[in-house]
Amino acid sequence: MFLKEYISDVYGAVKSMAIGMKRTLYYFTHHQEIITQQYPDNRDTLVLPERFRGEVVMAHDEKNEHRCTGCTACELACPNGTIKIITKFDISPEGKKKKAIDKFIYHLELCTMCNLCIEACPTNAIHMAQTFEHSVFDRAQLTKVLNKPGSKLQEGVE
Amino acid sequence: MYTITEEILTTPSGDMVINVGPQHPATHGVLHLLITLNGETIKKVEPHLGYIHRSIEKMCESLSYRQFIYSTSRMDYLSAHINNHGCALAVEKGLQVEIPPRAEVIRVLMDELTRVASHILAWGALAMDLGAFTPFFHAFREREMINDIMEETCGARLTMNYMVPGGVMMDIHPNFQRRVKELLKQFSEKIDEYDELVTYNTIFINRTKNVGYLSKEDAISFGVSGPSARASGVSCDIRKIYPYSIYDKLKFDEILYTEGDSYARYMVRVQEVKQSLSIIEQLIDNIPEGDFQAKTKAVLKLPKGEFYSRVETARGELGVYIVSEGGMTPYRIKFRSPGYSNLSALDHMTRGSKIGDLIASMGTLDLVIPDIDR
Numbered sequence: 272m273f274l275k276e277y278i279s280d281v282y283g284a285v286k287s288m289a290i291g292m293k294r295t296l297y298y299f300t301h302h303q304e305i306i307t308q309q310y311p312d313n314r315d316t317l318v319l320p321e322r323f324r325g326e327v328v329m330a331h332d333e334k335n336e337h338r339c340t341g342c343t344a345c346e347l348a349c350p351n352g353t354i355k356i357i358t359k360f361d362i363s364p365e366g367k368k369k370k371a372i373d374k375f376i377y378h379l380e381l382c383t384m385c386n387l388c389i390e391a392c393p394t395n396a397i398h399m400a401q402t403f404e405h406s407v408f409d410r411a412q413l414t415k416v417l418n419k420p421g422s423k424l425q426e427g428v429e
Numbered sequence: 430m431y432t433i434t435e436e437i438l439t440t441p442s443g444d445m446v447i448n449v450g451p452q453h454p455a456t457h458g459v460l461h462l463l464i465t466l467n468g469e470t471i472k473k474v475e476p477h478l479g480y481i482h483r484s485i486e487k488m489c490e491s492l493s494y495r496q497f498i499y500s501t502s503r504m505d506y507l508s509a510h511i512n513n514h515g516c517a518l519a520v521e522k523g524l525q526v527e528i529p530p531r532a533e534v535i536r537v538l539m540d541e542l543t544r545v546a547s548h549i550l551a552w553g554a555l556a557m558d559l560g561a562f563t564p565f566f567h568a569f570r571e572r573e574m575i576n577d578i579m580e581e582t583c584g585a586r587l588t589m590n591y592m593v594p595g596g597v598m599m600d601i602h603p604n605f606q607r608r609v610k611e612l613l614k615q616f617s618e619k620i621d622e623y624d625e626l627v628t629y630n631t632i633f634i635n636r637t638k639n640v641g642y643l644s645k646e647d648a649i650s651f652g653v654s655g656p657s658a659r660a661s662g663v664s665c666d667i668r669k670i671y672p673y674s675i676y677d678k679l680k681f682d683e684i685l686y687t688e689g690d691s692y693a694r695y696m697v698r699v700q701e702v703k704q705s706l707s708i709i710e711q712l713i714d715n716i717p718e719g720d721f722q723a724k725t726k727a728v729l730k731l732p733k734g735e736f737y738s739r740v741e742t743a744r745g746e747l748g749v750y751i752v753s754e755g756g757m758t759p760y761r762i763k764f765r766s767p768g769y770s771n772l773s774a775l776d777h778m779t780r781g782s783k784i785g786d787l788i789a790s791m792g793t794l795d796l797v798i799p800d801i802d803r
């Protein structure tokens with residue numbers, strides 16, 4: 272009786288191992304089902320989905336104009352104090368004072384990519400870029416000014 | 430209590446004290462276990478916590494009701510959506526907003542996808558802890574598909590911050606339904622592999638059957654919840670007993686095992702994956718049209734009072750308790766995280782067993798350390 276149990280145990284064990292090994296061997300011989308991505312060799316062909324949150328950027332059109340009015344809604348929405356907006360007053364041709372952004376400072380090192388600033392912006396001035404290789408040697412490089420030098424507000428954006 | 434000699438720690442009675450972790454592959458994170466051993470037999474397991482404590486609860490007190498949700502993705506990062514859902518539910522209770530049906534369905538779909546991803550990762554990690562390396566990659570193959578779906582719709586792979594008070598942040602991606610159906614198809618073809626590789630494997634069965642026994646009474650008294658408690662026969666699925674969102678309208682079973690050993694805990698997870706997939710199947714073609722977010726004010730203010738919500742994460746019951754003084758930020762937030770209570774049972778489960786069994790017990794408890802420390 273004992274011997275019979277013993278043999279059936281051994282048989283069961285060997286069988287279960289063989290089933291598992293069959294699977295492994297199947298993938299060993301079927302290379303087309305292997306899905307490993309060869310990063311970073313595939314950098315050129317790597318496509319990230321358009322919603323991927325890599326970093327906050329500000330879009331500028333060809334006339335070097337952006338859509339940011341300096342309302343600071345994004346600064347208030349950010350949970351980490353990542354955004355700091357420094358405003359200035361532009362004098363319009365009619366002599367009126369108009370608020371505009373001087374610097375849109377963005378601390379990438381503090382950003383958690385939560386998308387709350389993008390949601391908060393009433394004029395869609397900022398969006399998320401798909402870049403993700405953010406490592407630098409000096410962390411001061413992570414503090415960015417998002418509005419390009421000399422840029423101004425687009426016509427008609429209030 | 431301990432005398433420190435040059436190489437090892439011993440107690441006065443001659444037992445050896447060894448440290449597992451805080452950097453140890455089997456602890457799945459920075460958990461530090463101080464184990465008192467008599468030969469190979471465990472006499473005591475003492476978890477030391479706090480290595481990844483970020484004081485999320487305190488941080489939340491200075492964040493607005495829209496902002497604090499993102500930080501809960503970083504508690505139990507493997508069920509980030511479900512954590513966010515719990516927080517959103519608590520805030521919505523205070524705001525008294527009606528959630529559009531489309532948002533509810535998207536939320537449940539995301540929750541269940543997260544649960545599947547989390548359970549198959551637990552499956553792979555457990556197999557790896559017990560010495561089988563291949564299953565880990567099989568688990569990652571399917572999990573990768575889920576992560577891709579998340580990336581496409583929510584914009585991130587782990588810390589999505591997709592649930593907002595009133596609904597979800599963005600509408601689903603046009604590809605969402607197609608990709609989820611591909612995932613379902615992939616699962617229906619490959620789910621047998623999971624059983625072939627691990628479930629029927631003799632080595633695996635020998636290492637998990639009758640190991641780390643936790644009785645029903647003990648599970649209740651330690652406050653264990655989730656799959657780990659259901660393996661001991663405790664009916665504790667929040668989705669069934671306190672249905673939130675649209676779970677009361679869905680057809681799915683609560684998986685209950687009565688053995689209470691590591692193998693039962695493992696089996697609960699495997700079966701729950703199948704249940705979650707059937708929930709996804711029920712919903713994926715029936716996403717109602719409409720808004721994905723209810724209209725809420727720009728600045729959320731909760732009335733004075735206390736708000737509590739509970740959700741079933743992949744690891745157990747998450748409770749979110751908000752005390753509001755009527756302002757823009759919560760007065761106090763407390764999270765009842767499942768991992769913390771589940772870990773408390775580890776000492777009881779493993780006392781008297783061999784040190785190798787500790788790994789199996791820990792693996793089937795499916796601990797996520799940031800969830801324990803918060």
Ligand code: SF4
Nearest residue numbers: 349382383385386388
């Ligand atoms: S993504 Fe979040 S953390 Fe980053 S700047 Fe925007 S609001 Fe702040």
Ligand code: SF4
Nearest residue numbers: 339340342343345392
């Ligand atoms: S980016 Fe948008 S929200 Fe931020 S200051 Fe400019 S306009 Fe306002």
